[in-house]
Amino acid sequence: MCRWLAYLGSDIPIEDVLIRPDHSLLDQSLLARDRFVPGSYLGSQFRDHAFPTNGDGFGLAWRGRDGTLGQFRQTTPAWDSQNLRHLAAQLTSGCFLSHVRAAPGGTIAEQNCHPFVHGNWMFQHNGEINGFTQVKRDLTMDVDPDLYPFILGNSDTEVCFHLALTYGLADDPVAALTRMIGRVEQARHDHKVAEPFRATMCASDGTRLIILRWISPDATGDAAPSLFHSFGARSLRTVDGTPDNLPIDSHLVVSEPLELHWSERTWHEIPAGTIGTVTPGTELEMMPIQL
Amino acid sequence: MCRWLAYLGSDIPIEDVLIRPDHSLLDQSLLARDRFVPGSYLGSQFRDHAFPTNGDGFGLAWRGRDGTLGQFRQTTPAWDSQNLRHLAAQLTSGCFLSHVRAAPGGTIAEQNCHPFVHGNWMFQHNGEINGFTQVKRDLTMDVDPDLYPFILGNSDTEVCFHLALTYGLADDPVAALTRMIGRVEQARHDHKVAEPFRATMCASDGTRLIILRWISPDATGDAAPSLFHSFGARSLRTVDGTPDNLPIDSHLVVSEPLELHWSERTWHEIPAGTIGTVTPGTELEMMPIQL
Amino acid sequence: MCRWLAYLGSDIPIEDVLIRPDHSLLDQSLLARDRFVPGSYLGSQFRDHAFPTNGDGFGLAWRGRDGTLGQFRQTTPAWDSQNLRHLAAQLTSGCFLSHVRAAPGGTIAEQNCHPFVHGNWMFQHNGEINGFTQVKRDLTMDVDPDLYPFILGNSDTEVCFHLALTYGLADDPVAALTRMIGRVEQARHDHKVAEPFRATMCASDGTRLIILRWISPDATGDAAPSLFHSFGARSLRTVDGTPDNLPIDSHLVVSEPLELHWSERTWHEIPAGTIGTVTPGTELEMMPIQL
């Protein structure tokens, strides 16, 4: 598994969610806790085959100066990066995505680190297209030939992003992402891939977040990757005990809550099989993904 | 914590202990299991504050061509390194050391990765000098001025190695390492460092291994880092089920056994507070460290 | 431009050609001299737009233990790599390829470093497919779907290699490489790419080298990348003046001679538009490439 977060709201120092909370994304890079449930005896365990380390690179993309997007990616573990700490302390933004990657033994390259950026869109993913080597060629062939040369790495996520761009991400993001999900499911069917497509995804043009949580409808004995949402003013528990107050209009979407001991009143699980758009200052509404 | 292994015996492909066993050093880089005890209900847990990830660099040093030493170090996680897999498959040696480092948030540099090499000696360490920033200057000043410029990083281990070289590692390794341990304890005393000096160390000139396991005598509520020894022909359990038979004269010294389900008949815990020399084809004898 | 070398002959320490000569491949990584001509007033200059630095990664592939291939690649400059110096000193081989890459501002990744390895074949290239973004999709589509998922980076060379594998590199290397060249030329024609395809390439299965030097027949005002061959016993000038004698059966194929002051009696330029196979102990014969 990987771990990601996305923020939308008033400008904040990026470190306020990336570094300072006691279970920040930086902390999750070293030791994610997939199914930590407050009060449970087994609270500190992670699930069966789930994997606590996300040390195979990281990335940050943000709406920056003049509305253009910045991007910073490295292949080393996030927890070791002095650069990441410095940048997160200096950069402020009202819309940013960040991701820590788990791909042990896989293909380590900056070009495979999320978030991906193309023009004024950024994109990140947790999960996987099982059987990707079987379906990769078909999916890649569907990418607009003009976009094809911009695929620089070999990850499933980059192909999904370029499919969504091909299907009109800039014009109707929900429709484009839905069509992309459907295209992947079609490829699974064409190549008789039994294992499910599992995904939480976030796309953003710097003004809104489009998020989805998915698992193939024919999946058995498996679950969609976790995804949580939190909206409004709240104070996050920090490593050093200093206050970390988020703005009243702040949205956070995260693979797992940024606090070790969290409350279901603050962090709401997003249902599997849904997609929605996070916009400034309004409640999030998720809708079923209709392929 | 970190994790290391040392091998002495007939030439073997390095991958036979570094990569192929089902709890190889590569596997330990991703998920060490500090106190795995076969048959225990809590067998898969790690201890209190112990930490399962050793992803902050790795290294390999080996007796190579014409008896000279080779060295390979990288700051990236061992589990991700395609180079390490290739080299371990191609290189054969009768004496080698390898180490995976845990220093999250610390100073990541090749110059801080173990094993360290100076002339025909190699050296590695698991543990730490607590209060190192307080005692570092005193210890470093004791290093032979001719050796001083060869200190390239900022780790406690590199200072210990150069102290041992200063104290005559090449002439009488047991005496030199013992004196180094004593010097560190003296510095702790001088600077009133309460937390203990914890160490398992291995020095080698390519023909023998000198190993020690230590914790400060005044330590309370803490233990020396784990250390195990195995001698003679045995077959290690492998990831893929293929046979992995070690030579009859092979010595292995490891932070933790290279097998997930191991037997105390094969892997013997080395007592804290002892030092000994591993030589080809003879049983290991450990002696108390007399400061 | 990039720079590469290939060796075939009796086993030698790899450093004897990679590190020790006074214009070794390591030296060429820092300061290549494209058109150094002994005795010329302008001898030390490099050509027009030619570029002296090959600092964007390097690689080494070699026939190793049991005839299997080893591979070592890093994205950092070769001249800085302590690992490369150590490995080249320790490894001996009778067949190896090595490459230093120039791709400033391009896509830096281990997956784009040469030599590429697939099964028992290794491959490297200097030059470029001009207009690659235009022809990339067509060329990639021609790769055998079973080989397609093995393309991990985004370089033109990796596509050429997989095309050659698709066209039967293992069965008839000269025919497969020739067909690959023709396929690239066809794509240039289809997409009306005016700039030429420039290439020196080397493929090897560890027992022989297949080499070629090429520039598109319709090129005007441009030349094929340089390529030289040297055969037999000779002593290379070294950085430190120590003798560096190559075996009597040794073949070297290089982008530029490994000596600063070289003789045309030792280093023979390979004609553009030719392909040939280097086999142990016999003279090299180059033949015209017939598309």
Added chain:
Amino acid sequence: MCRWLAYLGSDIPIEDVLIRPDHSLLDQSLLARDRFVPGSYLGSQFRDHAFPTNGDGFGLAWRGRDGTLGQFRQTTPAWDSQNLRHLAAQLTSGCFLSHVRAAPGGTIAEQNCHPFVHGNWMFQHNGEINGFTQVKRDLTMDVDPDLYPFILGNSDTEVCFHLALTYGLADDPVAALTRMIGRVEQARHDHKVAEPFRATMCASDGTRLIILRWISPDATGDAAPSLFHSFGARSLRTVDGTPDNLPIDSHLVVSEPLELHWSERTWHEIPAGTIGTVTPGTELEMMPIQL
């Protein structure tokens, strides 16, 4: 040699001096031109032993949010860094230092990359303490024991910085830097180092730049590293021809001008043996360094 720049003035996007000029610091990382003199026949040559490539790491430090300093350093070549391009485009600052390093075959580590930062001071250097291995121990021993543990790398520059901090950099920077220069010269004398100490240095607390240019008075046949200053509104020539206008109050101090074809009316050489303080909106005055 290395190359550096320092900026003081109204806030500008960092890319305006780091990336966009036609001989930006990024360009100088790949191909510095030590003695380019406009109009000279030999204008494009570099001096004797001078070295055009600064590919052994880079760094950026800047006055950022709330007056605190940001820092970004990597060991890879600046010219390859997509991160550097993105950050330089997004970050704006009124005071920043940046450095590209040349240390081929040396010790490559983030901890050796300039600018160094300690508290609210940043520091960078071009040049070298010849005979550093001989004098390193003496100089390091003079560093305040409380500052000693903050030395993390093994460069001469980091020792010089910590000596200056020891000598009161925060209270009287010109006096502290002068005393540091004198201390190094004393060490050269004590250890009979014949080769000179060569340096251009810049220290800054984010509100002013203290700069110096130095060569040992007993140097023969060698020169101080180059250093240039430019003040006031001017338009730099850019790679892509777009306007790049600097503010009227902008100071630039650089190892070499940021333009390929530059005018002595704009770029003024700083005399060797002088030190001075750059403050906002006033002309620079350099004074002789009096040891």
